[in-house]
Amino acid sequence: MTAFSLEPAQLAWCAELRALAAERLRPLAEKGEPGRVNRPLVAELGRLGLLRRLFASGALDLCLMRESLARACTEAETALALQGLGAHPVHAHGTAAQRARWLPGVTDGTAVAAFALSEPGAGSDAAALELTAHPDGPPHADGTAHPDTTAHSDATAHSDTTAHPDTIAHPDGTGRWRLTGEKCWISNAPEADFYTVFARTTPGAGARGVTAFLVPADRPGLTGRGLDMLAPHPIGALDFDGVPVTSDDVLGEVDRGFRVAMGTLNLFRPSVGAFAVGMAQAALDATLAHTARRGAFGGTLRDLQAVSHQVAEMALRTEAARLMVYAAATACDEGAPDVPARSAMAKLLATETAQYVVDTAVQLHGARALRRGHLLEHLYREVRAPRVYEGASEVQRGIIAKELYARQEAR
Structure with a gap:
């Protein structure tokens, strides 16, 4: 079934992605350890050129990738998405030095990225962040940072200790901070190679006092632990005990990090919807096959009107969600003014739809779908989290309502 009038080349590429996911990515995913970063899988995504495409195409292209991979291998889809989420702030807001240091490794699959926004007390209310960046003393008279407090690893150190000219120092002139606090529910933690970390640089300023930092995993004072979650992909918590950062590590501008976070989420929210659509389609495909061959009451399940109508409803909702995801992604690519609302609508509809479709698929399959290792058992665990994260x-309903009222007041 085609949707949103995709071009033949796009449809062919989606089919190719599904084949690659089944033939080359699924075997690597099956060898991975639940709850751990699967580096061979990430490296294969790099070899296939899919990670590079994350930064060379638009939102619709990202949605097509995520939907196609999700239909055949949710682990591959998630690994690709997490690379994009963690590294997009570097791509969009990083200095030339930051991009040169980290993006090649991200795109070839040798450097694992993570997006560190959520905290134990600040998940949905991201403006309430408590991880604090405390100013850390004055620079030398010539403007350079003290070498004993820059704490760059050998791999990230510049040839000298001067701040990059594109970065902006803290308003007090130091350009150096210590990060103290905790992050939680961070995908790829604690195994990532670097983190995009959002910290409070101005107390009491809400969203206007947050700064984005690029923090390599080997910075002193940064530790982490994995969390045992329902979904099998890696999620952990991070502890920051005076982790040193400098103006070289700032992504974008000081106290303007919330824009970095929201810009990233507005891009990735429709693609979370695409992930959900891919799972819904996989559940629908499995249900069509099962109900067509499963004998019941002298015929097959498909012959029962109650069953066929449920399958029709599953298809209807999946297609509606797909269209909204593609529309939101297209609006994002065109720079439309209503991207926040469209992105929120796409994520909301698609993730709620996928929950319904997968649950209905389990019901129509019966007990076999609850057996460990069954596709639907896997999807049932996977489909719950997207209604919570990002x-x-x-929160999506709140964003939609806020945008609607703002639009009305502007008339």
Whole structure:
């Protein structure tokens, strides 16, 4: 079934992605350890050129990748998406030195990225962040940072200790901070090679006092631990005990990091919807096959009107979600003014739809779908989290309502 009038080349590419996921990525995913970063899988995504494409194409292209991979291998889809989420702020806001240091490794699959926004007390309310960046003393008279407090690893150190000219120092002139606090529910933690970390640089300023930092995993004072979650992909918590950062590590501008976070989420929210659509389509495909061959009451399940109508409803909702995801992604690519609302609508509809479709598929399959290792058992565990992360469904409704009222008041 075609949707949103995709071009033949796009449809062919989606089919190729599904084949690659089944033939080359699924075997690597099956060898991975649940809850751990699967580096061979990430490296294969790099060899296939899919990670490079994350930064060379638009939102619709990203959605097509995520949907296609999700239909055949959710682990591959998630590994690709997490690379994009963690590294997009570097691509979009990093200095030339930051991009040169980290993006080649991200795109070839040798450097694992992570997006560190959520905290134990600040998940949906991202403006309430408590991880604090404390100013860390004055620079030398010539403007350079003290070499004993820059704490760059050998791999990230510049040839000298001067700040990069594109970076902006803290308003007090130091350009050096210590990060103290905790991050939680961070995908790829604690195994990532670097983190995009959002910290409070101005107390009491809400969203206007947050700065984005690029923090390599080997910085002193940074530790982490994995969390045992329902979904099998890696998620952990990070502890920051006076982790040193400098103006060289700032992504974008000081106290303007919330824009970095929201810009990244607005791009990736429709693609979370695409991930959900891919899972819904996989569940629908499995249900069509099962109900067509499963004998029941002298015929097959498909002959029962109650069953066929449920399958029709699954298809209807999946297609509606797909169209909204593609529309939101297209609006993002065109720079439309209503991207926040469209992105929120796409994520909300698609993730809620996928939950319904997968749950209905389990019901129509019966007990076999609950057996460990069954596709639907896997999808049932996977499908729940997207309704929570990158803004819970309730947050998406709040964004939509806020945008609607703002639009009305502007008339």
